[in-house]
Amino acid sequence: MIELIINKTKESKTIATIENGKLVEIYEENEESQKARNEGNIYIGIVKDIVPGMQAAFIDIGTEKNSFIHVKDILPQVDEKIEKKVDANIKDVVKPKQKMLVQIQKDSNDKKGARTTTHIKLTGKYVILMPNTNIVTISQKIENEKEKERLLKIVKEKLPKNTGAIIRTAAENKQEAEILKDLEQLENKWKNIINKFNKSNDKPEILYKSPSIIEKIIIDIPEDKISKIEVNNRTDYNEIKEYLEEIQENKIKLELSEKENLIEKYELDKQIEKINQRKIWLNCGGFITIDPTEALVAIDVNSGKFTGKSNLEETIYKVNYEATIEIVKQLRLRDIGGIIIIDYIDMQKEENKEKIEKLLKEKLKEDRAKTQVEGFTKLNLMEMTRKHICSHNS
Numbered sequence: 318m319i320e321l322i323i324n325k326t327k328e329s330k331t332i333a334t335i336e337n338g339k340l341v342e343i344y345e346e347n348e349e350s351q352k353a354r355n356e357g358n359i360y361i362g363i364v365k366d367i368v369p370g371m372q373a374a375f376i377d378i379g380t381e382k383n384s385f386i387h388v389k390d391i392l393p394q395v396d397e398k399i400e401k402k403v404d405a406n407i408k409d410v411v412k413p414k415q416k417m418l419v420q421i422q423k424d425s426n427d428k429k430g431a432r433t434t435t436h437i438k439l440t441g442k443y444v445i446l447m448p449n450t451n452i453v454t455i456s457q458k459i460e461n462e463k464e465k466e467r468l469l470k471i472v473k474e475k476l477p478k479n480t481g482a483i484i485r486t487a488a489e490n491k492q493e494a495e496i497l498k499d500l501e502q503l504e505n506k507w508k509n510i511i512n513k514f515n516k517s518n519d520k521p522e523i524l525y526k527s528p529s530i531i532e533k534i535i536i537d538i539p540e541d542k543i544s545k546i547e548v549n550n551r552t553d554y555n556e557i558k559e560y561l562e563e564i565q566e567n568k569i570k571l572e573l574s575e576k577e578n579l580i581e582k583y584e585l586d587k588q589i590e591k592i593n594q595r596k597i598w599l600n601c602g603g604f605i606t607i608d609p610t611e612a613l614v615a616i617d618v619n620s621g622k623f624t625g626k627s628n629l630e631e632t633i634y635k636v637n638y639e640a641t642i643e644i645v646k647q648l649r650l651r652d653i654g655g656i657i658i659i660d661y662i663d664m665q666k667e668e669n670k671e672k673i674e675k676l677l678k679e680k681l682k683e684d685r686a687k688t689q690v691e692g693f694t695k696l697n698l699m700e701m702t703r704k705h706i707c708s709h710n711s
Contacts, residue, residue, distance in 0.1 A: 318544040321534060323557075324579040325550040332530050333585060334538075340588040342649055344530050344707050354707065355380065355421045355431060357440075357527025359510055361517055362386075362433065364415040372407045375430070376419060379521035382430030386419065390434035394450040394481070416519050418510075437510075439503045440528070442536050442564075443488035443496045444472060446503040447481035455484040458682050464489060471496055477504065487539050530707055532560055535569070537685040545570035549577050592650050599623075599643055603636035607647060613656035616644055620662060633662045634669045641673055645680040654686070654705030658698050674699070 319341075322333040334342035362376035365383055375383040388407045411417070423432035439446040453473055455465055468484045471493050476482060488496055506525070513524045528536060531553075535543070546569060548554045554573040561569060580586060591597065598604045602623035608615045618640040623632065644659060664670050670693055677699070681688045684703070691700035 319542050321546040322579045323548040356424050359420045359525035361522045362417045362419040364411050377521050384431040384433040386433045394436050396452050418514050441499040441503045443499045445483040450481040452481040456486040458486040459489050543569050547572045549574050599639040601639050605640050616659045618661045637661045637673050641676050652706050657701050
């Protein structure tokens, strides 16, 4: 079972997800990071500059820096298996001072403004609503074909015209009524956003604030897996209580341990300390190193002190096996996103490579972030990508 711990101090707030006594996810928030986190927010944007050479435009959404949008994020989304993707010149798609409804898909940083899109996504517990498209897909983590058919039928029959959806993993084996209730709530949110947009003046304005970290965790994790949420601050307690009532979630136990240090109570200090270490030792005596760069994150697997009792290939496989489990754990703990390259110890047997790739994919199913494993390259490097859960995680 999973417990959520929210520990607030004067300087910051720590949100920890604990599974069977072990830390699996952790996020740090302070005033600055809260302000910087806008991913998922929906705005009225006003086109400021069009840059034909980049096939893009800069849009004023009311934040410090103008946001950036590429032409592909303005053109309608189509299912490329059915329709051919249309190319267009940015100057034919938007005009200066044009009013647009946009959503932040990547937060701003010191160098760049936020990356925005007109392809809106509203996330519910079981469904992600995608207005202005007819694409309906389902999570790859749902493997049962009959269940896929059932879920697609439920959602497709109830979706409004020109509205798409992604059916989430959490929908698996859920009652039709629960899924349709989730869908209805998302449709109402979308109607409210559109009404605000239509009634607004032609000036930048935020229309929808994306869920907070704690709300996102509650949405993403199946309700029968969260046993309790414990907080040490009354304001947080009241906000979470109100949110649980809003989504009609009554199975989760909410506890207030006012002014108590929950990090010490759950003995998380040592586990948190390890997150900042470059080198992580494995039980077998091998180790991995994690090196973030601007372009990607490089993870190296080393045999270290492990020599093994059998042949070399089996020794290498054992280290790579343990490393894979630890790598997936660290990706979640550190909320590592973007391109990830894993340099495993070279394996001679093709079947061992296949086993490691299969293990990696299997373990990543436990990660609520979107991941994609590309497999081994010609240089025997494992390529994969992972989307951040929270863009400002420290």
